[in-house]
Amino acid sequence: MTHRPFRRVALGVTTNAEMFALFGRYNGAPCDAQLISGQLWAGEWFEIGSESYDYMLEMLPPLFYRRGMFGMSEFKAGSVTMVFCAITINGVPRWFAGYCDMSIAGAPDMLRQAIIERETAEDADTPRRDEALEVIWNATHPDFKGFAGSVNPDAYPPHLQGKRSILVNGGGAGTTLSLLEDLKPEQISDKLKLRRIYVRESA
Known part of the structure; x- marks a missing residue:
């Protein structure tokens, strides 16, 4: 089994309010297999601020925690949950949130790598x-x-x-x-x- 493609769904650093709005961006979606399994969200990611990162870390006991990364213990649906990453890119500390299918081995590290690749690409500032x-x-x-x-x-x-x-x-x-x-x-x-x-x- 492979993870759905990782993809950026917002530009720039989101505020705390914008982050929560993104959590609900599929409100009203039909109750189908994609929604029930969590695959509707799997692979999506966006940038957040350090305050949002710390806020989410303190919200619930994390599913897992290691330096620069943790996962939410409350799953969105199925085996999909939110993973938060602290990544230094081109010497600048930055913070990101993304949805991972935890049934796939190494999914959080795959998310981290996908973020680094997109944010260091030549067209990183230009949306596809x-x-x-x-x-x-x-x-x-x-x-x-x-x-x-x-x-x-x-x-x-x-x-x-x-x-x-x-x-x-x-x-x-x-x-x-x-x-x-x-x-x-x-x-x-x-x-x-x-x-x-x-x-x-x-x-």
Whole structure:
């Protein structure tokens, strides 16, 4: 068994409030196998501040603890729990949170390595398409996003049920509902303009 790909789902250092908002970013998701098993979260990670790291360490007795890393004893779902890492990157101490499937041997170390590789990449400061979609999802008010078929199951075929959907500017057609994964480059750029984020086309 291999771990789901590790992926950055937020940019910059999150505040404590933003961290907790990210914990609930799948509120309203359909109760399916992905949700029940915790695989909906497995592999996701983002940067936090040192205060958030210390706060979470003191919240509950950790599942495990070693220098620069600990895991939450309260699992999100299935065998997936949150792991926190303190990593020095290019001489700068930084702190991160990510979800690991603890049924896979070495998952916390895999998370740590994935973070280091992404944060030391040449394009570390430029979000890739998949990361940009996550930023858009996180920043969109709950009233303007949801899960395909959750309100009207007949509106989507079975293979699209439960996929994330979001309201977009449809031009002459007005505001329309689109699957998050189907957003066009110009729609992504429009939604990120306020953050002054320029998105690289290829993942």
